[in-house]
Amino acid sequence: xxxxxxxxxxxxxxxxxxxxxxxxxxxxxxxxxxxxxxxxxxxxxxxxxxxxxxxxxxxxxxxxxxxxxxxxxxxxxxxxxxxxxxxxxxxxxxxxxxxxxxxxxxxxxxxxxxxxxxxxxxxxxxxxxxxxxxxxxxxxxxxxxxxxxxxxxxxxxxxxxxxxxxxxxxxxxxxxxxxxxxxxxxxxxxxxxxxxxxxxxxxxxxxxxxxxxxxxxxxxxxxxxxxxxxxxxxxxxxxxxxxxxxxxxxxxxxxxxxxxxxxxxxxxxxxxxxxxxxxxxxxxxxxxxxxxxxxxxxxxxxxxxxxxxxxxxxxxxxxxxxxxxxxxxxxxxxxxxxxxxxxxxxxxxxxxxxxxxxxxxxxxxxxxxxxxx
Amino acid sequence: xxxxxxxxxxxxxxxxxxxxxxxxxxxxxxxxxxxxxxxxxxxxxxxxxxxxxxxxxxxxxxxxxxxxxxxxxxxxxxxxxxxxxxxxxxxxxxxxxxxxxxxxxxxxxxxxxxxxxxxxxxxxxxxxxxxxxxxxxxxxxxxxxxxxxxxxxxxxxxxxxxxxxxxxxxxxxxxxxxxxxxxxxxxxxxxxxxxxxxxxxxxxxxxxxxxxxxxxxxxxxxxxxx
Numbered sequence: 001x002x003x004x005x006x007x008x009x010x011x012x013x014x015x016x017x018x019x020x021x022x023x024x025x026x027x028x029x030x031x032x033x034x035x036x037x038x039x040x041x042x043x044x045x046x047x048x049x050x051x052x053x054x055x056x057x058x059x060x061x062x063x064x065x066x067x068x069x070x071x072x073x074x075x076x077x078x079x080x081x082x083x084x085x086x087x088x089x090x091x092x093x094x095x096x097x098x099x100x101x102x103x104x105x106x107x108x109x110x111x112x113x114x115x116x117x118x119x120x121x122x123x124x125x126x127x128x129x130x131x132x133x134x135x136x137x138x139x140x141x142x143x144x145x146x147x148x149x150x151x152x153x154x155x156x157x158x159x160x161x162x163x164x165x166x167x168x169x170x171x172x173x174x175x176x177x178x179x180x181x182x183x184x185x186x187x188x189x190x191x192x193x194x195x196x197x198x199x200x201x202x203x204x205x206x207x208x209x210x211x212x213x214x215x216x217x218x219x220x221x222x223x224x225x226x227x228x229x230x231x232x233x234x235x236x237x238x239x240x241x242x243x244x245x246x247x248x249x250x251x252x253x254x255x256x257x258x259x260x261x262x263x264x265x266x267x268x269x270x271x272x273x274x275x276x277x278x279x280x281x282x283x284x285x286x287x288x289x290x291x292x293x294x295x296x297x298x299x300x301x302x303x304x305x306x307x308x309x310x311x312x313x314x315x316x317x318x319x320x321x322x323x324x325x326x327x328x329x330x331x332x333x334x335x336x337x338x339x340x341x342x343x344x345x346x347x348x349x350x351x352x353x354x355x356x357x358x359x360x361x362x363x364x365x366x367x368x369x370x371x372x373x
Numbered sequence: 374x375x376x377x378x379x380x381x382x383x384x385x386x387x388x389x390x391x392x393x394x395x396x397x398x399x400x401x402x403x404x405x406x407x408x409x410x411x412x413x414x415x416x417x418x419x420x421x422x423x424x425x426x427x428x429x430x431x432x433x434x435x436x437x438x439x440x441x442x443x444x445x446x447x448x449x450x451x452x453x454x455x456x457x458x459x460x461x462x463x464x465x466x467x468x469x470x471x472x473x474x475x476x477x478x479x480x481x482x483x484x485x486x487x488x489x490x491x492x493x494x495x496x497x498x499x500x501x502x503x504x505x506x507x508x509x510x511x512x513x514x515x516x517x518x519x520x521x522x523x524x525x526x527x528x529x530x531x532x533x534x535x536x537x538x539x540x541x542x543x544x545x546x547x548x549x550x551x552x553x554x555x556x557x558x559x560x561x562x563x564x565x566x567x568x569x570x571x572x573x574x575x576x577x578x579x580x581x582x583x584x585x586x587x588x589x590x591x592x593x594x595x596x597x598x599x
Contacts, residue, residue: 209592209595258549258550258554259550262546262547262549262550263546265545265546265549266543266546266547269539269542269543269546272539272542272543273529273530273533273539273543276533276534276535276536276539277532277533277534278534282532285595285596285598286529286532286533286595286596288595289525289529289592289595289596290526290529290543292588292592293522293525293526293547293585293588293592294547296547296551296581296584296585296588297546297547297550297551300550300551
């Protein structure tokens with residue numbers, strides 16, 4: 001009796017928190033600010049003051065063949081808001097035929113210091129069009145109007161230490177699609193819950209093998225089923241965002257995406273394995289072993305982008321990273337969302353186990369009435 | 374260990390007499406390399422495709438599919454001839470059965486690996502030169518990891534209906550990231566001659582081999598029970 005009361009409290013709590021999450025995510029959290037400085041902002045700043053600008057290299061004005069320590073490398077840095085158009089053009093190989101002189105930010109790097117020469121020789125490979133850069137630079141020569149290519153200012157930096165080369169705007173904490181980012185409040189908790197669910201499957205499978213109580217098998221199976229459900233949500237909400245942010249739905253060169261896909265397939269395999277066996281004992285036993293074995297893919301997916309990545313990962317890392325730090329509002333929302341999804345999972349798991357129990361009872365009754373076996 | 378060796382020897386002896394699996398795997402790898410040869414004829418002749426890329430991917434397709442065929446048969450045969458019960462009645466550890474099966478599968482699959490590498494070298498007129506040892510070594514490591522997890526999954530799927538279809542469904546996602554991707558990458562580097570750059574991949578393969586071996590050794594008891 002007490003137990004069902006608790007179940008009801010969790011259910012109501014989950015429902016309220018889900019509604020709250022939706023409200024917070026859609027209405028409350030402000031859109032993430034890009035840290036790209038607009039041309040106006042740069043023009044209004046004091047000459048000589050240092051500002052950090054980020055963008056992608058849209059044009060290389062003069063890249064010397066042989067590096068002379070005193071030589072100037074000039075390139076223009078376009079705002080990431082142009083990134084979508086850029087990606088689209090890059091994909092059909094039409095970078096050159098499009099107009100890329102928007103140049104809200106123009107950067108000139110003067111007098112490459114001798115000390116950094118070794119780094120610079122490696123540099124040109126990185127300095128292709130489309131490279132993502134963040135530069136801490138000084139505002140110089142505002143209001144140059146004579147050259148039509150320049151929007152009216154230039155920036156300069158004298159140290160390569162001030163230049164950061166990144167693989168994606170996200171590495172500089174810049175979202176090119178701020179509205180699509182809202183899906184994060186549902187995507188990340190779903191992924192978390194799927195990991196949790198598979199962990200429950202692991203524990204319940206081990207307990208089943210140890211104790212041989214069928215109830216643990218029920219927990220393992222039901223939890224895996226919900227895990228597949230939630231990882232399906234995570235795996236389908238991700239591409240919706242990725243299309244906006246990266247310009248493509250899916251990237252096979254991204255460790256996180258590939259490992260999560262593999263994880264999803266493994267547990268679908270687990271469900272198929274269970275479905276293809278009729279004998280309860282064998283199903284529970286063999287399912288438990290595969291449930292344990294399959295868990296190998298969970299840390300693989302969870303830690304993929306942090307532990308020795310064989311491939312690159314552009315998937316944002318939210319926790320334990322210094323790049324994608326969240327605003328306090330976003331942090332609170334994601335916290336509530338995680339609690340909401342966890343409670344939702346717990347209440348769904350309890351219900352699912354109850355259903356499984358009823359199903360087994362029904363089978364038992366059928367057998368008694370039918371007189372078979 | 375001697376029990377494991379005895380079981381492995383028994384499997385290999387049966388195989389030597391019937392040559393069922395070996396001939397199937399042999400023809401399979403032959404056809405696979407042939408298909409690649411004809412499929413990529415134009416681009417290979419024109420030099421559009423790097424042979425190290427093509428070699429690594431086509432070899433690993435041969436290895437993994439041959440392994441799946443071989444490992445499936447090693448348990449399915451026992452089940453069909455009802456000799457599995459006999460094996461279970463042996464007064465040895467279940468883990469020894471696991472080790473024995475791993476050993477016999479390893480020998481057969483590795484043999485097919487060597488044949489595939491030979492066929493590749495033959496059909497593509499490609500000389501591995503000094504890289505042969507590196508390529509064979511990586512094939513050995515990758516196959517070991519593959520067989521360790523594959524033997525366990527084959528034992529799992531042998532209980533199911535539609536087991537032929539189920540084994541790849543259960544196995545391929547497990548090995549995709551842990552074995553295939555690092556092995557293909559390491560093989561590509563080995564063929565290109567810079568195996569020393571493949572340390573990360575080799576560590577990854579070895580790490581997963583340890584994990585799969587441990588899980589298999591510990592849980593095999595439960596799979597074959599009853």
